[in-house]
Amino acid sequence: MKLDESARLYLADYYLLEQARSGAHRYLDEIANKLAAAVRQELKTRGDLSVTFGEYLQKDGGYVSFYVKKIDLPGLDQYGEWKYSVVYSDAMRTERLSDPTKCRIYGFTAKSNAAQAKAVGRVAQELGLPDPYLNEEYDLLGGTLDEVVDMLSRAFIERLDNHVQVIEVLSRQSVGQAG
Numbered sequence: 001m002k003l004d005e006s007a008r009l010y011l012a013d014y015y016l017l018e019q020a021r022s023g024a025h026r027y028l029d030e031i032a033n034k035l036a037a038a039v040r041q042e043l044k045t046r047g048d049l050s051v052t053f054g055e056y057l058q059k060d061g062g063y064v065s066f067y068v069k070k071i072d073l074p075g076l077d078q079y080g081e082w083k084y085s086v087v088y089s090d091a092m093r094t095e096r097l098s099d100p101t102k103c104r105i106y107g108f109t110a111k112s113n114a115a116q117a118k119a120v121g122r123v124a125q126e127l128g129l130p131d132p133y134l135n136e137e138y139d140l141l142g143g144t145l146d147e148v149v150d151m152l153s154r155a156f157i158e159r160l161d162n163h164v165q166v167i168e169v170l171s172r173q174s175v176g177q178a179g
Contacts, residue, residue: 028090029061031103031140031149035088036064038153043160051164062092065108066160071167075174079116082167084109084132086159088152090140098137105155106135107163123166123173132163 003011010017036057043053043066054069067085076082085108091100109117117133124132138155140148 025061025092027145028092028140030145031090031152032057032061032064032088034145034149035152035156038149039064039066039156039160042153042157049164051167053160058093060092062090064088066156068163068167073167073171075171076167078174079119079170080113083113083116084120084163086156086163088156101139101141102137103140103152104135104137105152105159107132107159109133119170120163120166123169124162127165127169129162129165132159132166 036055040055050072051068052070052072053066056063056065056067058064065085065087068082071082086105087108088103088105090103091097094104097104109120120132124130136155138148138152142148143151
């Protein structure tokens with residue numbers, strides 16, 4: 001087997017590059033862990049709400065998801081099981097970034113729940129809220145670790161709050177149509 005030039009260069013600085021890789025992974029893992037903790041804490045301080053969220057944190061970093069776990073509102077049965085999530089992913093989990101120093105935050109509903117996604121999009125537009133499924137990138141090197149986590153957690157919470165608003169309006173609309 002013959003090494004290509006990039007592999008030869010990598011091997012020449014193998015220990016240094018592996019140390020740099022390890023440091024970058026620790027940094028990204030720390031962002032994911034702190035982001036999940038900040039969002040979890042914010043949701044916890046709100047007490048008992050009509051919409052509650054579950055959480056998934058990838059064990060070795062790079063991916064955080066908060067998803068609708070339970071809805072205690074009437075009139076939403078027509079939309080099936082609720083499947084909306086707000087997701088954070090970074091270079092450890094996706095190559096779909098404009099730059100590996102960025103992450104993306106986006107909303108997600110399974111394709112099998114297309115009617116639900118369509119209703120959510122419609123109500124968000126009626127309310128003048130941003131697209132719940134918008135894929136936005138954020139810079140992971142644009143401040144200290146805590147500043148980056150604070151920016152990301154605000155973006156996450158805003159999306160979750162907007163989604164709760166949409167669910168509440170969908171519930172009122174559905175109950176109004178039934179009555």
